[in-house]
Amino acid sequence: MSTARSMDDVRNAAMRELSARAVNGSEPSATGGTGEEASVSDRLAVSGAPGGPMAAGESGGSSESLAQIGGVLFNRQVSTRYWHLAVSAPAAAAACAPGQFFYLRCGDDGEPLLRRPMSVYQMHRGRGELHFLYAVKGAGTTRLAQLRTGDSLDMVGPLGHGFTLDPDWRGVLLVARGVGLATLGPVAAAANRMGIRVTAVLSAQTARDVLSESYMRSCGARTLVVTDDTGTSGVPAMRELVAGILASEPIDALFTCGSQRLTALLQEMAAERGLPGQAALEEPMGCGLGVCYCCVRPFAREEGIEHLRVCRDGPVFPLAEVIMR
Amino acid sequence: MDMRVAVGGLMLQNPVMPASGTFGEEMAQVIDLNALGALVTKSVTPLPRTGNRSPRVAETMAGMLNSVGIQGKGINAFVRDTVPFYRGFQSPLVVSVSADTADEFADLASSATVPGVAALEVNISCPNLEDDGRSYAMDPLQTRRVLEKVRSATHLPLWAKLTPNTGALTEVAQAAEAAGADALVVANTILAMAIDVETRKPKIGNVMGGLSGPAIKPIIVRMVYQTARAVRIPIIGCGGVASGNDALEYLLAGASAVQVGTYNFVQPTAMSTIIAEIEAYAVRHGVSRIADLIGAAQQR
Ligand SMILES: Cc1cc2nc3c(=O)[nH]c(=O)nc-3n(C[C@H](O)[C@H](O)[C@H](O)COP(=O)(O)OP(=O)(O)OC[C@H]3O[C@@H](n4cnc5c(N)ncnc54)[C@H](O)[C@@H]3O)c2cc1C
Ligand SMILES: Cc1cc2nc3c(=O)[nH]c(=O)nc-3n(C[C@H](O)[C@H](O)[C@H](O)COP(=O)(O)O)c2cc1C
Numbered sequence: 284m285s286t287a288r289s290m291d292d293v294r295n296a297a298m299r300e301l302s303a304r305a306v307n308g309s310e311p312s313a314t315g316g317t318g319e320e321a322s323v324s325d326r327l328a329v330s331g332a333p334g335g336p337m338a339a340g341e342s343g344g345s346s347e348s349l350a351q352i353g354g355v356l357f358n359r360q361v362s363t364r365y366w367h368l369a370v371s372a373p374a375a376a377a378a379c380a381p382g383q384f385f386y387l388r389c390g391d392d393g394e395p396l397l398r399r400p401m402s403v404y405q406m407h408r409g410r411g412e413l414h415f416l417y418a419v420k421g422a423g424t425t426r427l428a429q430l431r432t433g434d435s436l437d438m439v440g441p442l443g444h445g446f447t448l449d450p451d452w453r454g455v456l457l458v459a460r461g462v463g464l465a466t467l468g469p470v471a472a473a474a475n476r477m478g479i480r481v482t483a484v485l486s487a488q489t490a491r492d493v494l495s496e497s498y499m500r501s502c503g504a505r506t507l508v509v510t511d512d513t514g515t516s517g518v519p520a521m522r523e524l525v526a527g528i529l530a531s532e533p534i535d536a537l538f539t540c541g542s543q544r545l546t547a548l549l550q551e552m553a554a555e556r557g558l559p560g561q562a563a564l565e566e567p568m569g570c571g572l573g574v575c576y577c578c579v580r581p582f583a584r585e586e587g588i589e590h591l592r593v594c595r596d597g598p599v600f601p602l603a604e605v606i607m608r
Numbered sequence: 609m610d611m612r613v614a615v616g617g618l619m620l621q622n623p624v625m626p627a628s629g630t631f632g633e634e635m636a637q638v639i640d641l642n643a644l645g646a647l648v649t650k651s652v653t654p655l656p657r658t659g660n661r662s663p664r665v666a667e668t669m670a671g672m673l674n675s676v677g678i679q680g681k682g683i684n685a686f687v688r689d690t691v692p693f694y695r696g697f698q699s700p701l702v703v704s705v706s707a708d709t710a711d712e713f714a715d716l717a718s719s720a721t722v723p724g725v726a727a728l729e730v731n732i733s734c735p736n737l738e739d740d741g742r743s744y745a746m747d748p749l750q751t752r753r754v755l756e757k758v759r760s761a762t763h764l765p766l767w768a769k770l771t772p773n774t775g776a777l778t779e780v781a782q783a784a785e786a787a788g789a790d791a792l793v794v795a796n797t798i799l800a801m802a803i804d805v806e807t808r809k810p811k812i813g814n815v816m817g818g819l820s821g822p823a824i825k826p827i828i829v830r831m832v833y834q835t836a837r838a839v840r841i842p843i844i845g846c847g848g849v850a851s852g853n854d855a856l857e858y859l860l861a862g863a864s865a866v867q868v869g870t871y872n873f874v875q876p877t878a879m880s881t882i883i884a885e886i887e888a889y890a891v892r893h894g895v896s897r898i899a900d901l902i903g904a905a906q907q908r
């Protein structure tokens with residue numbers, strides 16, 4: 284016997300809550316990624332109050348609704364370090380918003396034991412596809428790279444709170460490095476669908492590692508690539524580049540992910556100009572669901588320092604609240 | 609198939625429940641809470657705590673180290689927000705409590721004695737500020753002292769959670785029984801450490817942490833076996849349970865129930881699977897009451 288409410292009930296409740304907020308005007312910004320089919324569940328994913336206690340009903344959801352099996356469509360090496368993985372997972376693709384992540388099992392024989400968090404790089408709701416772009420680092424990602432077409436991928440998600448886009452914004456600047464090259468992909472797509480202009484600065488060791496450039500361009504973004512081997516990616520050079528963009532384009536918000544240095548730089552530049560910003564963070568995780576408090580970092584909030592869970596209260600946080608290590 | 613087991617003042621519908629700190633409200637999104645033997649909350653402390661510095665977790669071979677440091681909002685917020693959430697579920701709610709001194713433990717136990725709470729799990733494996741930070745459960749006298757105070761502060765069944773980091777395990781278990789504990793949870797994490805050879809620094813911010821997961825199971829099974837011989841109260845086995853067979857190993861060693869911790873992170877639906885696997889085993893072996901398996905591997 285289950286008292287867990289059906290997913291439909293939860294979605295309807297979320298829908299009611301959302302329309303109530305829209306009417307009140309208390310939530311001026313729309314969530315991104317809703318362009319194509321504006322599914323209710325992706326709003327559900329971003330509708331919970333970060334860090335707040337859940338009401339009994341709110342947590343409902345049919346049992347095992349977040350535990351999913353994806354069918355691997357392809358898993359290709361796209362540069363020396365990066366792989367592009369596509370899975371068929373229609374429910375997850377429909378439910379997920381930019382900036383959210385999935386917690387992936389990287390081997391079913393117990394090694395490695397823990398799952399690995401990966402943010403969504405592309406989602407194609409019509410085709411029921413989710414894509415990941417990942418760097419092979421250690422045991423987990425090495426196992427991930429062994430997946431073949433037709434294999435199944437054990438995923439928990441979509442998890443966390445994603446990015447927020449305001450339909451009134453004219454343009455946004457994305458600054459990505461490392462993991463951010465994947466994480467900011469769906470932001471470009473969502474902004475484009477909302478009619479917001481996107482300029483993306485993509486940073487990597489070499490130009491070959493900037494795999495999301497063509498995807499971002501196909502989403503209508505203007506892209507600028509900076510690399511270590513051309514000496515264009517250092518902080519002073521980046522400061523100049525970003526200052527130039529902010530001076531010459533109508534940019535209403537900054538988004539960043541993947542580099543501490545760049546997050547610090549953007550935090551400073553956004554504060555100087557009074558611009559809002561959002562950063563997606565990484566932190567080692569236990570549960571990924573919000574129960575264990577393994578992924579907690581301190582954040583500077585109005586009320587003082589707060590210790591928040593990257594997996595549940597984030598991974599996307601207001602840029603101004605991030606405290607650098 | 610009768611899956612019921614009696615554990616420290618409660619009759620559980622089956623012997624599988626989560627371990628403290630690895631379970632919370634959010635789990636209701638992945639698993640049917642009404643299918644579990646009990647619901648065990650993360651340890652609650654008298655006052656809000658911010659926890660330890662990050663990183664708080666590091667993976668090791670077949671296990672993980674954690675040093676969360678019991679971050680939480682404190683007992684008042686817990687009673688106000690968390691207890692009502694679980695009233696919506698029928699599985700008994702077991703509240704884990706943790707404090708710095710014996711008197712604080714007693715006050716906390718009394719504050720946690722509210723409608724909707726079925727039992728208290730006393731986390732005496734946490735550091736004792738009155739004994740130089742050693743945990744209560746490292747020492748029989750300290751164990752007896754703190755549990756006697758808690759016993760007089762509440763009428764709820766008390767489960768004492770022991771630490772594996774002691775050379776006096778059976779003496780501590782007997783002290784807990786003598787002080788009035790209704791059951792023992794064996795055990796908390798094993799104090800451990802891991803170092804990143806590239807950075808030459810400890811892998812977790814707090815330097816040392818607690819080892820959990822499949823790696824510790826053989827050690828804790830042994831401890832359950834020894835404890836079961838030393839006391840008459842029921843034992844809950846906790847350490848590395850990942851499958852129905854792991855749970856059965858604990859029952860056969862002498863545990864009346866098991867707690868699943870780290871494996872909830874690996875497979876959030878694991879507890880449902882484990883319950884199904886225990887049932888399948890019983891059917892396969894013609895066992896009509898799961899309780900008949902308790903201690904079956906004990907050499908007498
Ligand atoms: C929300 C989130 C989204 C992410 N999205 C992407 C993505 O889209 N593409 C991508 O390439 N990488 C992404 N990462 C980083 C990715 O999770 C790590 O690179 C991966 O866990 C490394 O695992 P490994 O076994 O190969 O490496 P190892 O270094 O052997 O991992 C050892 C342990 O450390 C943890 N760990 C290592 N690096 C990180 C990290 N950066 N963040 C959190 N935990 C880490 C692992 O999970 C594992 O438990 C993301 C991380 C987070 C937190
Ligand atoms: C992240 C994490 C947090 C924990 N927090 C607590 C806690 O608050 N109180 C407690 O008594 N035990 C806590 N534990 C210990 C577990 O309850 C359990 O005793 C231990 O993890 C061994 O079981 P396992 O191998 O199944 O994980 C925690 C364990 C982990 C991994």
Ligand code: FES
Binds near residue numbers: 567572576577592
């Ligand atoms: S990983 Fe468990 S709370 Fe974030």
